[in-house]
Amino acid sequence: MNKNKDxxxxxxxxxxxxxxxxxxxxxxxxxxxxxxxxxxVNEKTRAKINAAARQxxxxxxxxxxxxxxxxxxxxxxxxxxxxxxxASQVIPQVLQSINKSLIQxxxxxxxxxxxxxxxxxxxxxxLAFGGSVRGAIILSSKxxxxxxxxxxxxxxxxxxxxLDMSDAGLQSVVTNDREAVRDxxxxxxxxxxxxxxYLAGPEGNYHDVERYGGVLEALEAAGLSEDSVHRxxxxxxxxxxxxxxxxxxxxxxxxxxxxxxxxxTSDDMAISxxxxxxxxxxxxxxxxxVVSFDGSPVCEFCSPPLSTIKQPVEEMGRTAVxxxxxxxxxxxxxxxxxTVIRSSLIPRESIAAPKS
Amino acid sequence: MNKNKDxxxxxxxxxxxxxxxxxxxxxxxxxxxxxxxxxxVNEKTRAKINAAARQxxxxxxxxxxxxxxxxxxxxxxxxxxxxxxxASQVIPQVLQSINKSLIQxxxxxxxxxxxxxxxxxxxxxxLAFGGSVRGAIILSSKxxxxxxxxxxxxxxxxxxxxLDMSDAGLQSVVTNDREAVRDxxxxxxxxxxxxxxYLAGPEGNYHDVERYGGVLEALEAAGLSEDSVHRxxxxxxxxxxxxxxxxxxxxxxxxxxxxxxxxxTSDDMAISxxxxxxxxxxxxxxxxxVVSFDGSPVCEFCSPPLSTIKQPVEEMGRTAVxxxxxxxxxxxxxxxxxTVIRSSLIPRESIAAPKS
DNA sequence: CGGTTTTTGGCAAACGTTTGCTATAAATTG
DNA sequence: CAATTTATAGCAAACGTTTGCCAAAAACCG
Numbered sequence: 001m002n003k004n005k006d007x008x009x010x011x012x013x014x015x016x017x018x019x020x021x022x023x024x025x026x027x028x029x030x031x032x033x034x035x036x037x038x039x040x041v042n043e044k045t046r047a048k049i050n051a052a053a054r055q056x057x058x059x060x061x062x063x064x065x066x067x068x069x070x071x072x073x074x075x076x077x078x079x080x081x082x083x084x085x086x087a088s089q090v091i092p093q094v095l096q097s098i099n100k101s102l103i104q105x106x107x108x109x110x111x112x113x114x115x116x117x118x119x120x121x122x123x124x125x126x127l128a129f130g131g132s133v134r135g136a137i138i139l140s141s142k143x144x145x146x147x148x149x150x151x152x153x154x155x156x157x158x159x160x161x162x163l164d165m166s167d168a169g170l171q172s173v174v175t176n177d178r179e180a181v182r183d184x185x186x187x188x189x190x191x192x193x194x195x196x197x198y199l200a201g202p203e204g205n206y207h208d209v210e211r212y213g214g215v216l217e218a219l220e221a222a223g224l225s226e227d228s229v230h231r232x233x234x235x236x237x238x239x240x241x242x243x244x245x246x247x248x249x250x251x252x253x254x255x256x257x258x259x260x261x262x263x264x265t266s267d268d269m270a271i272s273x274x275x276x277x278x279x280x281x282x283x284x285x286x287x288x289x290v291v292s293f294d295g296s297p298v299c300e301f302c303s304p305p306l307s308t309i310k311q312p313v314e315e316m317g318r319t320a321v322x323x324x325x326x327x328x329x330x331x332x333x334x335x336x337x338x339t340v341i342r343s344s345l346i347p348r349e350s351i352a353a354p355k356s
Numbered sequence: 357m358n359k360n361k362d363x364x365x366x367x368x369x370x371x372x373x374x375x376x377x378x379x380x381x382x383x384x385x386x387x388x389x390x391x392x393x394x395x396x397v398n399e400k401t402r403a404k405i406n407a408a409a410r411q412x413x414x415x416x417x418x419x420x421x422x423x424x425x426x427x428x429x430x431x432x433x434x435x436x437x438x439x440x441x442x443a444s445q446v447i448p449q450v451l452q453s454i455n456k457s458l459i460q461x462x463x464x465x466x467x468x469x470x471x472x473x474x475x476x477x478x479x480x481x482x483l484a485f486g487g488s489v490r491g492a493i494i495l496s497s498k499x500x501x502x503x504x505x506x507x508x509x510x511x512x513x514x515x516x517x518x519l520d521m522s523d524a525g526l527q528s529v530v531t532n533d534r535e536a537v538r539d540x541x542x543x544x545x546x547x548x549x550x551x552x553x554y555l556a557g558p559e560g561n562y563h564d565v566e567r568y569g570g571v572l573e574a575l576e577a578a579g580l581s582e583d584s585v586h587r588x589x590x591x592x593x594x595x596x597x598x599x600x601x602x603x604x605x606x607x608x609x610x611x612x613x614x615x616x617x618x619x620x621t622s623d624d625m626a627i628s629x630x631x632x633x634x635x636x637x638x639x640x641x642x643x644x645x646v647v648s649f650d651g652s653p654v655c656e657f658c659s660p661p662l663s664t665i666k667q668p669v670e671e672m673g674r675t676a677v678x679x680x681x682x683x684x685x686x687x688x689x690x691x692x693x694x695t696v697i698r699s700s701l702i703p704r705e706s707i708a709a710p711k712s
Numbered sequence: 713c714g715g716t717t718t719t720t721g722g723c724a725a726a727c728g729t730t731t732g733c734t735a736t737a738a739a740t741t742g
Numbered sequence: 743c744a745a746t747t748t749a750t751a752g753c754a755a756a757c758g759t760t761t762g763c764c765a766a767a768a769a770c771c772g
Contacts, residue, residue: 027752032730057504059485063422064728067757091448099469103479111465113455123459129415148413242653275657297598301631303659383722388760420758423727
């Protein structure tokens with residue numbers, strides 16, 4: 001029954017349930033129940049079976065089980081390629097927290113990369129329709145869809161994280177982007193700032209809309225016109241957050257009437273932007289206040305330490321997993337809710353009142 | 357044959373090979389061959405089958421196939437929890453490059469977390485012995501091993517990355533840690549530095565041994581004693597690279613005879629260290645030259661821009677995958693070679709000749 | 713045109729589990 | 743103690759593929 005035609009006896013791997021059954025002197029089905037359905041089998045035989053299983057180093061075959069029960073125990077996380085770079089600071093935290101929560105629930109985490117090409121879409125669809133995965137957490141606004149097959153109606157439970165896709169019928173775990181940016185902008189206004197520089201990521205995406213919206217709301221509330229803010233970036237598509245900041249610094253240099261406060265939509269761009277404008281002779285926060293989004297640890301050690309809006313990504317990850325596992329457990333799918341986990345500003349020295 | 361007892365007709369998912377066969381008017385086996393073994397079936401019937409498959413939106417069930425052929429198509433990457441934080445800067449790059457290479461080879465990437473606890477070890481072993489994964493790339497020096505089952509003799513092809521584990525019989529893809537550090541130390545010596553401060557990660561691990569060894573080699577070559585270098589850190593276990601730097605700065609402050617050059621074993625620690633000593637009034641590189649390891653993009657935007665030894669992690673990832681897929685392809689396992697991909701110093705303004 | 717090779721397609725047996733159903737043994741009851 | 747219930751364990755049929763083997767058909771050859 002052991003397929004290792006290896007060296008000596010000692011089956012280092014490959015013990016089957018049948019082997020365990022034989023060693024324990026019971027039927028295969030009993031072994032199966034003993035291992036999974038504790039109540040269904042006599043305590044004494046169960047002990048015998050467990051002993052046999054341990055002795056043989058038996059590990060149940062996941063694919064056989066998966067095939068039989070018609071479900072896998074892996075969850076995929078769909079990451080747009082750009083994220084790896086653009087928000088690289090938070091990706092590891094997201095993965096870590098999601099993976100940890102999943103494992104507690106008995107699931108595994110598989111990574112799926114979603115790029116612009118059809119290949120990566122097809123690949124994800126294969127995973128979804130091929131029964132390889134049981135659910136998905138998606139960090140992209142685009143749902144893969146290639147000739148007829150679409151992730152949207154794959155029947156797969158999906159929850160969106162970072163981006164609000166409740167409109168598309170997906171449970172979404174997001175932070176209060178708009179509000180957080182509105183508040184920090186209001187605070188800058190309160191400090192006396194009147195001209196702003198907004199460092200955008202990909203234009204028109206959810207984050208851009210929400211965060212820029214937050215800026216505008218704050219301006220309006222203070223009776224300031226939309227012209228008080230200058231947008232930069234928005235085209236580079238996050239490929240490297242750092243590049244956006246560098247380019248924005250050039251933009252900034254061209255401006256005749258300089259803004260006094262900068263609002264960046266990721267820490268990376270803030271960091272490179274600050275570096276460049278400092279080189280141009282500007283002082284932070286003397287000449288220019290800077291605040292950004294993400295809350296990466298490195299901000300604390302910049303000079304000056306960077307104020308940043310910290311996204312609670314660990315908690316968002318945990319929540320996303322909770323929602324996903326709930327959805328998997330339920331028979332009928334619950335309404336697509338938008339769960340908000342609040343970000344909070346970490347105020348540091350990069351913010352001050354404008355000079356005069 | 358379709359198990360969706362859903363609404364209308366339209367099977368949105370769940371088309372089986374049998375369905376395709378029926379629609380194409382052939383036997384199941386023919387469909388299987390048409391899809392996988394192009395040569396084995398007539399071009400005309402193949403076209404018919406492809407059309408049918410497309411029309412039904414057929415996606416082969418991965419678990420059924422996996423069970424039948426006895427192999428899965430997923431590779432796991434084993435990450436020690438500490439890495440997520442300690443070298444967070446490079447993790448996304450590693451994952452990205454590995455995943456990309458794997459997908460090209462038709463494989464998927466699963467994440468496995470290796471912490472200090474037995475649970476995570478058991479979990480990894482279950483993955484390995486349960487036939488869930490076909491191979492592993494490990495970024496930890498510890499091979500999971502729990503009551504009898506050990507990853508080492510799971511029969512699973514494994515390649516180690518970042519750490520040299522060729523002694524343990526694992527193919528290893530590493531960079532020339534020792535040499536790179538030796539060279540940069542030699543360069544610092546050439547510039548006139550005589551007293552060094554070494555910022556260590558976990559003491560005694562491969563990286564520590566190699567890199568610190570590189571420092572010592574350079575010292576010896578220049579006729580300097582081991583006392584020329586002061587070690588700091590080594591206990592915090594990388595949990596947060598930043599913390600190590602902070603604490604090291606305190607260490608540094610206590611020193612009566614200050615070193616003039618700092619060699620850090622990760623960018624994170626260098627960044628936080630620099631931040632703290634600058635706050636103490638020291639100037640970089642005026643009072644202190646700094647160089648670190650990793651090559652994270654953010655170093656370019658520190659003030660001053662940080663010299664760093666860039667590990668070619670993307671290339672290392674690709675290479676690791678190549679080796680792994682080779683090993684999977686081969687019948688007998690090849691010798692455990694140590695493949696070295698050279699790092700290179702990115703010299704920036706944080707290095708200069710010492711003052712006096 | 714009969715005989716031989718080559719293509720092509722089908723049957724059915726795996727792969728290692730889970731689970732509905734049934735059979736037996738043990739326990740309970742009147 | 744017979745009759746009924748309950749606990750326990752076994753048989754065998756799935757799950758959706760792949761693939762060895764065989765048969766039929768087609769192509770080739772002398």
